Amino acid sequence: MRLFYNIIINLASVSIRLFGGLNKKIKQGQKGRHESILILKQTVHLSDKVIWLHCPSLGEYEQGLPVFQALKKQYKNHKFVMTFFSPSGYEIRKNNPIAEVVVYLPLDQKATVKSFLDVIHPELVVFVKYDLWPNYLLELKHRNIHTVLISALFRPSQPYFRVYGRWLKKLLFTFDHIFTQDTASKTLLNSIGYSAVTVSGDTRFDRVGNQLKMDNTLDFIAEFKDHKTCVVAGSTWPEDETLLIDYINRSSEATKFIIAPHNMDLNQIKSMIKRLKKPTVCYSNYANETLEDKSVFIVDTIGLLSKIYSYADIAYIGGGMGASGLHNTLEAATFGLPIVIGKNYQKFPEAKAMLSKGGLFSIHTFESLESTLNMLINDSQKRIESGQKNKDYIKDNKGASELVMSELKTLLK
Secondary structure, eight states, rough: HHHHHHHHHHHHHHHHHHHGGSSSSHHHHHHHHHHHHHHHHHHHOOOOOEEEEEEEEEEHHHHHHHHHHHHHHHHHEEEEEEEEHHHHHHHHHHHHSOOOOOEEEOOOOOOHHHHHHHHHHHEEEEEEEEOOOHHHHHHHHTTEEEEEEEEEEOTTTTGEEEEGGGHHHHHHTTEEEESSSSSHHHHHHHHHOOEEEEEOOTHHHHHHHHHHHSOOOOOHHHHHHHHHHOOOOOEOOHHHHHHHHHHHHSSOOEEEEEEHHHHHHHHHHHHHHHHHOOEEEEGGGGGOOOGGGGSSOOOOOSSSSHHHGGSSSSEEESSSSSSSSOOOOOHHHHTTEEEEOOOOOOOOOHHHHHHHSSSEEEEHHHHHHHHHHHHHHHHHHHHHHHHHHHHHHHTTTTOOHHHHHHHHHHHHH
């Protein structure tokens, strides 16, 4: 199986070189991966003590951030190398304060893996959630380099726990320790004989909890809100926007709406503006507008959503109406907001938990969206009680980072 995998990964490398230019993201990744080892040779020296942090994309960076910050504080004499596989993660966090050097992860080819590890020679490697590359993990094990997986979440349907996934199952045993988000994941690992596992919980609870300590002031959002009830729709996709726009067009002038689409696609944003019948303004041109006169604010930029939630009364989180995957509900929950999502949330334990507690509401149709938002807008007591349940849920689940760090300290004695 490993031979077959290596043939596939080598063919993928050739295909990317030949056809990568046809896709902007693939082209970005191809160029970045080509430069990674050269950049590392210029910045990492043989005398450096190195900790390597790997995040598949932006979501995993946010998930691992509390642990990264704790490691940075504890090991001030180490150099931190951070890798991303996805261009979206790299482009947004390439200048983050944790790592001295941030690069794309080179493709999982045997020779490339050996060159990469020769250059960075890490004492500790931290993988976040998934992105388990066979050649990297097997080479790390061969070199006896301490490697851990944090915020892991497993399901019985994954190949690690199926008869046909026997080869992939071996990859899990390359980790010195695995920290899972829930007990079900630990039970699955125990079922295949893996015992070095701790249920730490989800490190994202620590990260979003810290958001309350930050300065979330955005004067232009306060001006737009104008002391009215405000619904913030974060990380929306077209499937979400279709329903939301219909609702907004029928809504009262007493309610304000902020839409932060997942994709900063100019044509998609123009289409939204065209379909909206309410006075609308975009972040890109708000400086020339009288904001209190507008009903809809479209956030056509990145990096503001967490702060914007602090001005919301109700949150709608996108991704659940289609197949793209539900986006982060915890950022809104930490501000004590009732949350509305689409119908597809079964793979997201935090959404299921908040739904069961009565702080989150799942909608399937326009009619259910309309009735849910009307209820939350018109019944302030219900709105506050639902939001408080979510805030309590965040508070009750903090502490994962401390559990992870207690184990990592034993590996880096």
